[in-house]
Amino acid sequence: MLEINNLHARVDDKEILKGLNLAIRPGEVHAIMGPNGAGKSTLSNVIAGREGYDVTSGEILFENQDLLALEPETRACEGIFLGFQYPVEIPGVSNMTLLKAAMNARRKHRGQDEIPPGDFLAWVRDRAKLVKIDPKMLSRGVNEGFSGGEKKRNEILQMLILEPRLMILDETDSGLDIDALKVVSDGINALRSPERSTVLVTHYQRLLDYVQPDFVHVLARGRIVKSGGPELAKELEEKGYGWLEAA
Amino acid sequence: MAANPQANIQDVTAMVAGRKLYSAGFITDIEADKVAPGLNEDVIRLISAKKDEPEWLLNFRLKAYRRWLKMTEPDWAHVNYEKVDYQSISYYSQPKSMKDGPKSLDEVDPKLLETYKKLGIPLREQEMLAGVQNVAVDVVFDSVSVGTTFKKKLAEAGVIFCPLSEAVKTHPELVQKYLGTVVPFGDNFFAALNTAVFTEGSFVYIPKGVRCPMELSTYFRINERNTGQFERTLIIAAEGSHVSYLEGCTAPQRDENQLHAAVVELVALDDAEIKYSTVQNWYPGDENGKGGIYNFVTKRGDCRGARSKISWTQVETGSAITWKYPSCVLRGDDSVGEFYSVALTNHRQQADTGTKMIHVGKRTKSTIVSKGIAAGHGQQTYRGLVRILDSAEGARNYTQCDSLLIGDQCGAHTFPYTEVRNPSATLEHEATTSKIADDQLFYCRARGIGEEEAVSMIVNGFCKDVFKELPMEFAVEAQKLLAVSLEGAVG
Numbered sequence: 001m002l003e004i005n006n007l008h009a010r011v012d013d014k015e016i017l018k019g020l021n022l023a024i025r026p027g028e029v030h031a032i033m034g035p036n037g038a039g040k041s042t043l044s045n046v047i048a049g050r051e052g053y054d055v056t057s058g059e060i061l062f063e064n065q066d067l068l069a070l071e072p073e074t075r076a077c078e079g080i081f082l083g084f085q086y087p088v089e090i091p092g093v094s095n096m097t098l099l100k101a102a103m104n105a106r107r108k109h110r111g112q113d114e115i116p117p118g119d120f121l122a123w124v125r126d127r128a129k130l131v132k133i134d135p136k137m138l139s140r141g142v143n144e145g146f147s148g149g150e151k152k153r154n155e156i157l158q159m160l161i162l163e164p165r166l167m168i169l170d171e172t173d174s175g176l177d178i179d180a181l182k183v184v185s186d187g188i189n190a191l192r193s194p195e196r197s198t199v200l201v202t203h204y205q206r207l208l209d210y211v212q213p214d215f216v217h218v219l220a221r222g223r224i225v226k227s228g229g230p231e232l233a234k235e236l237e238e239k240g241y242g243w244l245e246a247a
Numbered sequence: 248m249a250a251n252p253q254a255n256i257q258d259v260t261a262m263v264a265g266r267k268l269y270s271a272g273f274i275t276d277i278e279a280d281k282v283a284p285g286l287n288e289d290v291i292r293l294i295s296a297k298k299d300e301p302e303w304l305l306n307f308r309l310k311a312y313r314r315w316l317k318m319t320e321p322d323w324a325h326v327n328y329e330k331v332d333y334q335s336i337s338y339y340s341q342p343k344s345m346k347d348g349p350k351s352l353d354e355v356d357p358k359l360l361e362t363y364k365k366l367g368i369p370l371r372e373q374e375m376l377a378g379v380q381n382v383a384v385d386v387v388f389d390s391v392s393v394g395t396t397f398k399k400k401l402a403e404a405g406v407i408f409c410p411l412s413e414a415v416k417t418h419p420e421l422v423q424k425y426l427g428t429v430v431p432f433g434d435n436f437f438a439a440l441n442t443a444v445f446t447e448g449s450f451v452y453i454p455k456g457v458r459c460p461m462e463l464s465t466y467f468r469i470n471e472r473n474t475g476q477f478e479r480t481l482i483i484a485a486e487g488s489h490v491s492y493l494e495g496c497t498a499p500q501r502d503e504n505q506l507h508a509a510v511v512e513l514v515a516l517d518d519a520e521i522k523y524s525t526v527q528n529w530y531p532g533d534e535n536g537k538g539g540i541y542n543f544v545t546k547r548g549d550c551r552g553a554r555s556k557i558s559w560t561q562v563e564t565g566s567a568i569t570w571k572y573p574s575c576v577l578r579g580d581d582s583v584g585e586f587y588s589v590a591l592t593n594h595r596q597q598a599d600t601g602t603k604m605i606h607v608g609k610r611t612k613s614t615i616v617s618k619g620i621a622a623g624h625g626q627q628t629y630r631g632l633v634r635i636l637d638s639a640e641g642a643r644n645y646t647q648c649d650s651l652l653i654g655d656q657c658g659a660h661t662f663p664y665t666e667v668r669n670p671s672a673t674l675e676h677e678a679t680t681s682k683i684a685d686d687q688l689f690y691c692r693a694r695g696i697g698e699e700e701a702v703s704m705i706v707n708g709f710c711k712d713v714f715k716e717l718p719m720e721f722a723v724e725a726q727k728l729l730a731v732s733l734e735g736a737v738g
Binding site: 090 | 684685686687689690691692694697698700707709710
């Protein structure tokens with residue numbers, strides 16, 4: 001599904017990713033862990049296509065097409081979803097407006113007609129239950145006045161509604177209490193399927209207790225320095241990252 | 248009803264010749280559709296004679312003209328433009344002949360047509376707006392179904408809604424009683440000019456206790472096809488009445504007049520309410536600032552009665568230069584004034600707009616919500632005055648003015664003035680200037696929404712507090728209009 005080869009990327013003339021390789025097959029859940037400043041968020045942003053993240057060499061293939069040649073909105077329409085570490089507020093634009101525009105952009109991309117408003121409403125209500133969001137909240141401005149936990153749950157709700165094929169969750173677990181963490185994990189698990197892949201970018205092992213990864217990678221100094229199964233996360237929890245960074 | 252203008256010419260010519268008021272050369276000019284460019288007392292007498300006006304009205308015009316001659320064009324607004332040569336304008340022309348218009352849509356500026364398409368305007372209506380020959384408004388709106396029902400309903404309610412020139416004849420006592428009492432003839436340079444030469448406009452009278460059964464819209468005022476260059480509107484809401492008036496339409500209209508200097512006067516008596524909404528979308532000029540309308544308007548509402556209310560809502564996206572301050576004089580005790588505004592300037596457009604709230608009566612209340620959006624090389628100025636007089640015990644004002652910048656070539660400026668002469672007044676003021684943040688844009692794009700749609704969505708969100716004040720159907724159109732006006736603002 002996703003293949004990253006020898007990726008080098010810089011932010012403000014500073015090289016952050018220095019030859020990163022990663023391959024994700026359909027249905028797999030990959031956790032990317034690592035110390036602060038290792039380049040985890042840079043990786044998420046490069047995949048989603050954020051401006052200011054310059055790829056200097058290497059390639060990213062998404063279902064065998066050159067992802068880096070696509071605009072961010074096209075990547076999203078092709079099925080990539082980035083769950084933001086810091087979801088932004090957009091005052092006056094209701095969550096429903098944003099979601100509907102996002103949904104219809106995808107449908108247009110696939111040559112489908114706009115979704116009938118009634119169907120859309122029913123679908124949103126159904127999905128909102130999964131993450132315990134009161135549908136009334138959705139008539140409010142995007143993330144406007146939402147608590148930190150609500151913002152993260154809202155990210156998961158958007159994902160549940162849009163049903164992407166590749167989900168990249170950038171520190172979605174940070175700042176969540178245990179109940180919210182469970183709700184968020186349930187949301188992620190609800191979307192797990194043999195056709196869908198997930199990348200969990202996280203600091204802590206905590207989330208991985210709820211969302212069982214197939215692979216765990218350690219990102220340090222701009223590269224994947226170690227890969228393994230779920231047991232690697234446990235090892236990191238005990239030993240920290242120091243022993244790998246020194247290696 | 249308006250008489251056939253062609254038939255009138257002969258009468259006027261004869262009358263004028265009889266009075267020997269005009270030179271022979273001038274009479275020849277009258278026989279043409281237009282009088283020669285230039286402004287003098289003879290031209291004003293001619294306009295008045297053509298409209299068969301009573302003497303008091305002619306004198307009103309002449310007084311204004313004589314005052315205007317002594318006035319200088321204001322230059323305090325934050326706008327730059329090439330000065331208008333007032334002697335090069337023709338101040339009277341027959342209601343525009345169909346012969347001047349394009350023969351079909353093929354002859355109309357393709358850019359204009361593209362805009363119509365984006366706004367989803369039906370073909371017949373497009374032809375009407377573009378001034379294509381032989382398409383009159385009543386053809387578009389089917390005079391029988393819309394026009395007649397509309398007239399009948401209003402007549403039943405006792406509402407008077409007609410061209411001002413008609414009201415001068417049919418209801419002279421009302422016109423004389425109120426005209427020029429809100430915006431005096433010498434109020435300002437452009438108002439004085441308008442008073443001297445106005446030729447078209449609307450008159451509305453809502454009788455005591457009547458709630459006008461429909462939104463009154465100039466769009467449906469089928470007698471007069473062209474919006475005038477010097478339009479004059481007078482709306483009177485008698486005791487306990489209520490009216491909502493819509494001015495303009497969201498589609499840009501073909502218009503060859505560069506200067507527009509309108510005057511709008513509103514009078515609300517005890518317990519009356521007037522809601523006046525404008526969508527202004529005149530030609531803004533091209534990307535480089537060539538062409539475009541100068542919109543120099545004086546709009547003022549007089550809350551003359553106790554507990555009366557006047558509310559202005561405007562969406563200004565057109566014109567090259569906008570100079571406009573819809574105001575309220577809160578004379579009656581407990582009267583309320585409101586001003587909700589969205590102004591957008593893209594490319595080389597400049598807008599200096601805002602309001603004046605003059606608190607005279609006790610416990611008068613005013614609310615100002617202004618949203619300015621500047622994109623491209625657009626310049627955006629909010630200018631507002633809140634004046635609390637000695638007599639305005641317990642007056643309150645709330646002002647919020649927000650500016651949104653798109654790109655780094657545009658500018659937003661805020662000039663709030665306050666004058667408080669009664670210490671019991673409460674004033675609140677909030678102002679923000681923000682840029683569409685890159686992370687807001689990226690957030691939308693990462694959800695699959697294209698850049699232009701994302702910008703228009705964010706801008707619409709910014710304007711929400713004002714749009715919700717618009718009548719429903721207008722609000723939807725205003726959103727579309729904003730999207731069209733923002734095209735090319737990013738990237």
